[in-house]
Amino acid sequence: MYCIDHAHVRSVSSGVLVNDGHLLENIVFLALRRTHGKVFYYKTKNGCEVDFALRGKKGVELVQVCDSLSHPATRAREIKSLCEAMIETGVKTATIVTRSEEGVEQTKAGKIFIQPAWQWLLKYEQSSFR
Numbered sequence: 001m002y003c004i005d006h007a008h009v010r011s012v013s014s015g016v017l018v019n020d021g022h023l024l025e026n027i028v029f030l031a032l033r034r035t036h037g038k039v040f041y042y043k044t045k046n047g048c049e050v051d052f053a054l055r056g057k058k059g060v061e062l063v064q065v066c067d068s069l070s071h072p073a074t075r076a077r078e079i080k081s082l083c084e085a086m087i088e089t090g091v092k093t094a095t096i097v098t099r100s101e102e103g104v105e106q107t108k109a110g111k112i113f114i115q116p117a118w119q120w121l122l123k124y125e126q127s128s129f130r
Contacts, residue, residue, distance in 0.1 A: 048081035
């Protein structure tokens with residue numbers, strides 16, 4: 001479930017179930033929902049999940065959200081999920097939105113762009129993927 005006002009989440013929650021990663025994902029969802037209308041998640045044949053999968057005029061867009069990729073196991077899990085989804089959907093690029101990290105990960109499936117949320121939000125609002 002996503003909340004229409006992410007600031008409201010902290011004010012009504014116990015704090016136990018809400019963390020910065022969930023709030024970041026909620027912010028990304030709201031941006032995608034505003035520009036696409038329908039937002040889906042993707043589950044690969046092996047059970048890996050990608051947070052957001054969208055279909056637009058330019059094809060499929062895959063977006064993963066992760067507060068931080070600094071832990072090697074987290075980084076591997078997020079990239080693995082995107083790679084499997086990229087191969088299954090035929091997409092050659094995907095995005096991981098983080099709190100502050102950025103870069104490009106070249107994989108066998110294609111390029112994964114890693115962008116801090118502020119940067120992704122600015123670029124996404126200006127792009128016309130739809």
